[in-house]
Amino acid sequence: MVQIIHLRGDGALEVRVNYKNKDSIILMSKFLKNYIDPRTLILCIGTDKWIGDSLGPFVGYFLKKNSYPGPVYGTLENPVHAINLYHILKEIKKRHPHSNIIAVDACLGETINVGKVVLTNRPLYPGKGVGKTLPAVGDISIVGIVDEYNSYNLHNIRLDLIVNMAEMICSGILKSVT
Numbered sequence: 001m002v003q004i005i006h007l008r009g010d011g012a013l014e015v016r017v018n019y020k021n022k023d024s025i026i027l028m029s030k031f032l033k034n035y036i037d038p039r040t041l042i043l044c045i046g047t048d049k050w051i052g053d054s055l056g057p058f059v060g061y062f063l064k065k066n067s068y069p070g071p072v073y074g075t076l077e078n079p080v081h082a083i084n085l086y087h088i089l090k091e092i093k094k095r096h097p098h099s100n101i102i103a104v105d106a107c108l109g110e111t112i113n114v115g116k117v118v119l120t121n122r123p124l125y126p127g128k129g130v131g132k133t134l135p136a137v138g139d140i141s142i143v144g145i146v147d148e149y150n151s152y153n154l155h156n157i158r159l160d161l162i163v164n165m166a167e168m169i170c171s172g173i174l175k176s177v178t
Helices: 024-033 055-065 085-095 159-176
Strands: 003-006 013-018 041-044 101-109 116-120 140-148
Touching: 013 024, 024 116, 024 159, 041 055, 041 085, 055 101, 055 140, 055 159, 101 159, 116 159, 140 159
Parallel strands: 041 101, 101 140
Antiparallel strands: 003 013, 013 116, 116 140
């Protein structure tokens, strides 16, 4: 089921779609076309040390492999995570001061929402679901719900879920720039 929601208060838009939905890539690209331009930088957050936190690095890997035309930070080879996030953000401000940023990360949610990808026209808060306090990042955020809130064992998440969600997110981003 696809949901497009106008959030209360701040007027932000949110799109939720299950990665298995046959129209997920089209819906993602339609949303992103409103925000993406030649200066758009993709910031993929996570680590390949835990399968459940590897969604961002997989998206970065697939974007680079498929020649995304803008800068991509956070791949399997060079992940962006809690330890280096501040350094990477400084580097981005220095190298790409006028870029808009699409931030990608994995998150935890309700069991019924596992497998959904959520796009919003607001920043994301990396590490929030596991109790970390890191800076808000991105002008646009894309999060993939990979497990339920109370499951702090991100080691039990299937790699198949992560890879398929990452491929769908990558395809949605690439379709939005064509």
